[in-house]
Amino acid sequence: MWRLLPRQIESMWTLFTAPVVWAVHFLACYVGAAIFCEKPHLLGGDFNTLRVGIVVLTVMALSMIVISALLAWRQWGFGTGDPPHGDPTRRDRQLFQGYATLLLSGLSFVAVIYTALPVLFITDCIR
Amino acid sequence: MAATAPALASCSGVQSTLDPGGAEATQIATLFWVMTAGGFLIWAFVVALSLYASQWKRKSISERGAGRIxxxxxxxxxxxxxxxxxxYALWLMPWLRPFGAEEGTGVRxxxxxxxxWWHVVYRRPDGxxxxxxxxxxxPVGERVEFSLESADMIHSFWIPSLGxxxxMIPGRTNRLSLLATRPGTYRGQCAEFCGISHAYMAFPAIAMEPADFEAWLEQRSRPSAGVWAPSAGHDLFMREGCGTCHSVDGTEAGGTQPAGIALGRTPAAGIAGPDLSHVGSRLTIGAGLLANDEEALARFIAHSASIKPGSQMPAYPGLSPDELRAIAAWLKGLQ
Structure with missing residues (x-):
């Protein structure tokens, strides 16, 4: 299964993947809802279309965060070593980054769910 | 005990969310108590845990156990x-803003x-x-929808006991829906700092039985009989130009003169000062500031800014005490 995943790369950028997905999802939800409620004809559809759209975006965002978490888990050596990974070695640096990425992915996962939670309860722009 | 008195006193009264007289306030009070109880339980648990860790624990736990904790x-x-x-809070939101299906049935x-101050217009279902x-x-037991606007800067409309x-934001119309469940006189207050007399920008909110409310509206839809009572006050009111800013039903006092614009009001608001058609029957003078009697009315007319700093109503130092009393008596008669 792990062959499906891309080759491991050494870059700081992988650390931010999940928070960036969280930020983009947040913006898409709020900007989308704001435009829909202010100019309903621009985007078309009714409020339920907006809710379904947010659900689809949320599933996509969560999938990307799960993939980021899986890559981070691999970088962390699948949890074989315990933190704090504090030695000044290349291996410890990698393990530390993998572990930090995994934690950030978990935080982003929960945050994306919280951002999307209103669609379960809010059924109208003015309510 | 003395230290807890202010806290306990704030749990009741005419301006307390924790002593609800309306459906929305009840929901908010429940939310408050759920949060408070939950917060207390977690706080107690954390304190107990730290006491356990610092005082009572005999041996250290394994790293694996610590990770699990x-x-x-x-x-x-x-x-x-x-x-x-x-x-829970999101589930509550649609209940606090119950607009939609039943629109247009009751008074807006x-x-x-x-x-x-607050300009208030009751729109009845018959137009x-x-x-x-x-x-x-x-009215108690009937949902009332409020449209909230501002003529100058951001204010906030808040009747804690009801919701x-x-x-109130200039250029916007915000909506609020309230359902009073208990008859009574509550207190509303501007809840957004709006100038030096912000704290004095209040109002009484009276929840009445529906029949009484209808009768009240019916009476208010006609000019007060006091308008035609023979009085020097009426003539003085007109002579001093009070009617330029204040409207009084049944007189030529329109209260919608361009003076409103001169005072910085937007033309859309079309109002310069509070309507005085039935001012004598109001509970307070100066937007919830003074009890409504002739003495308070005379004081307010003579120099409103000394009672309410920043009030845009000019002072009338030229009026003699007798003249002030006459105007106050006429206004008090506008029942």
């Missing part, structure tokens, strides 16, 4: 609690906030309207 107590528990609280109330100021009346607050 962090995972369950530091990740799973907060995420579960926050999810539950967020879901338009309120325009100005420095430092007629009743203009008032600085006092809100609403949550809603900002």
């Amino acid at each position: 962090i995972f369950w107590g530091g990740v799973v528990f907060p995420v579960t609690v926050l999810t539950a609280l967020l879901a 109330v338009e309120v325009v906030g100005s420095q430092f 007629t309207s009743v203009v008032s100021a600085n006092e809100i009346r609403l 949550g607050k809603m900002d």
Whole structure:
């Protein structure tokens, strides 16, 4: 299964993947809802279309965060070593980054769910 | 005991969310108590845990055990609690803004906030309207929808005993729905700092039985009989130009003169000062500031800014005490 995943790369950028997905999802939800409620004809559809759209975006965002978490888990050596990974070695640096990425992915996962939670309860722009 | 008195006193009275007289305020009070009880339980648990760790624990736990505590107590528990609280608050939101299907059945109330008073218009289902100021009346057991606007700057309309607050923003119409469940006289207050007399921008809110409310509206839809009572006060009111800013039903006092614009009001608001058609029957003078009697009326007319700093109503130092009393008596007669 792990062959499906891309080759491991050494870059700081992988650390931010999940928070960036969280930020983009947040913006898409709020900007989308704001435009829909202010100019309903621009985007078309009714409020339920907006809710379904947010659900689809949320599933996509969560999938990307799960993939980021899986890559981070691999970088962390699948949890074989315990933190704090504090030695000044290349291996410890990698393990530390993998572990930090995994934690950030978990935080982003929960945050994306919280951002999307209103669609379960809010059924109208003015309510 | 003395230290807890202010806290306990704030749990009741005419301006307390914790002593609800309306459906929305009841929901908010429940939310408050759920949050408080939940917060207290978690606080007690954390204190007990830290006491255990610092005082009573005999041997240290394994690193694996510590990891488990962090995972369950530091990740799973907060995420579960926050999810539950967020879901509860979100579930509550549509209940606090119950607009939609039943629109147009009851009385709608338009309120325009100005420095430092409230213009109130009751729109009745039959298309007629009743203009008032600085006092809100609403029927018990009937949902009342408020349209909230501002003539100058951001104010906030809040009757804590009946529901949550809603900002009044220039150029916007915000909506608020309230359902009073208990008859009584409550107190509303501007809840957004709007100038030096912000704290004095209040109003009584009276929840009445529906039949009484209808009778009240019916009476207010006609000029007060006091308008035609023979009085020097009426002539003085007109001579001094009070009617330029204040409207009085049944007189030539329109209250919608361009003076409103000169005072910085937007033309759309079309109002310069509080409507005085039935001012004598209001509970207060100066937007919830003074009890409504002739002495207070005379004081307010003579120099409103000394009672209410920043009031845009000019002072009338040229009026003699007798003249002030005459105007006050005529106004008090506008029942």
